[in-house]
Amino acid sequence: MSANPPDGDNVAFLLSQLGHCSATVFADLIASLDLTPAHAGILRAIAAEPGRSQQALAEQLGLQPSRLVAFVDELEDRGYVERRRNPDDRRLHALHLTPAGRRITNRIGELARRHDRMMTAGLDARERQTLRELLTKVAEHQGLTPSVHPGYRTLGRRRAKPAG
C-alpha cells in the first residue's frame, strides 16, 4: 500500500500535455505560410507518394473522403496541388504537387525542423537522442503509423481534449 503518486506528473499525462503543446507550436509556425497542420500533412503525404487517388489518401490518413475534398479544393485553389483524371478509369483523381506545391512543402520541412529544435531546446544532444528512441519505442508499441498524425482519424464519437 504505497501512497498515491502525485497524479498529474505521470508519463501518460505528460505526453498528453506536451503533445498538445507541440501541436500548437507547429500550428503557429505554419500559420506563417497561411496553412493549417492538416494542409501540411496532406501536402507531405502527396509528396511522399504522388499519383494516388483521393480515396487512397483518405484511407491512409484515416479521414472521411468528403473531408479530404475540401482540403484538396483549398490546396488546388492555391496552386499547390492538381487533380489529374485517370483516363483508364475516369472516376479516379490522381493527386500531384505542382512546382509551387513542392516549394511550399520544402518550406514546411524547414519549419518542421525548426519546430523540433524548439521543442527539444531544453535538452542536450544525448538526451534528445534518448528521448527520440524512447518515444519511437512507445509509438511502435501503440501501433502508430510513422509520419501519420492520428488526429485525422475520427475515432468514433468522443472528444479528446483536456486532462489526460
Added chain:
Amino acid sequence: MSANPPDGDNVAFLLSQLGHCSATVFADLIASLDLTPAHAGILRAIAAEPGRSQQALAEQLGLQPSRLVAFVDELEDRGYVERRRNPDDRRLHALHLTPAGRRITNRIGELARRHDRMMTAGLDARERQTLRELLTKVAEHQGLTPSVHPGYRTLGRRRAKPAG
C-alpha cells in the same frame, strides 16, 4: 549539407502523435464513468484546492468562465460538485466536491494510473523513469503548468490538430 532527416520521426512530431494517442486512450477510459477529460480535470482541480470561486478555477485552467459554467452545471446535476454561496460576498460561488464527487475522483485517479501503465507498456522500469525525467524537463522548459492540461486554454484563433 546533410540529407534531410526523414521528416515525420523527429521528437516534436512524435510528441504530437503520442499526445493525441494518449489523450484519446484516456478519453476512452473515463467514458466508462460517463465523463469527459474536461470533467475529470475540473474534478481533480477542485479536489486539489476546494472552496475556490469559478472565476479562480477558470483562470487556473485557462478557460472562459462562461464555459466553466456548463461543466459545473453538469457536475452539479450529477451530484459530484456543489456551489456554496459565500455569505460575505454573495457574488462568489465556492466549489466543493460532494461525497459522491470524492468517490468518482478516486476512481478517476485509478484510471489515470491504469492509463499510465497502458501508455508505458512497451518500456521497462528504467526506461519509464528516464522517459518521465526527460518529458518533465521538456515540459518545464516549455513553461507548462504541472497537472494542468493546456487543452483548456483558448490560445487565440487557430486550431491545433493533425500533422505537427
Added chain:
DNA sequence: TATTGTTATACTCTATAACTATA
C-alpha cells in the same frame, strides 16, 4: 462603476448521408 456568474447569439467544424458520374 466594477465584478461574479449566467445566458444568448453567431460561427466554425464535423459527421452523415444524399447525389453525380463513371464503371
Added chain:
DNA sequence: TATAGTTATAGAGTATAACAATA
C-alpha cells in the same frame, strides 16, 4: 449494382458579448 468524388444538411462545440445580481 458498385465505386470515386462531391455537395448538402444537420448537429455539436466554441467564442463573444450581452445580461442580472451583487458589491
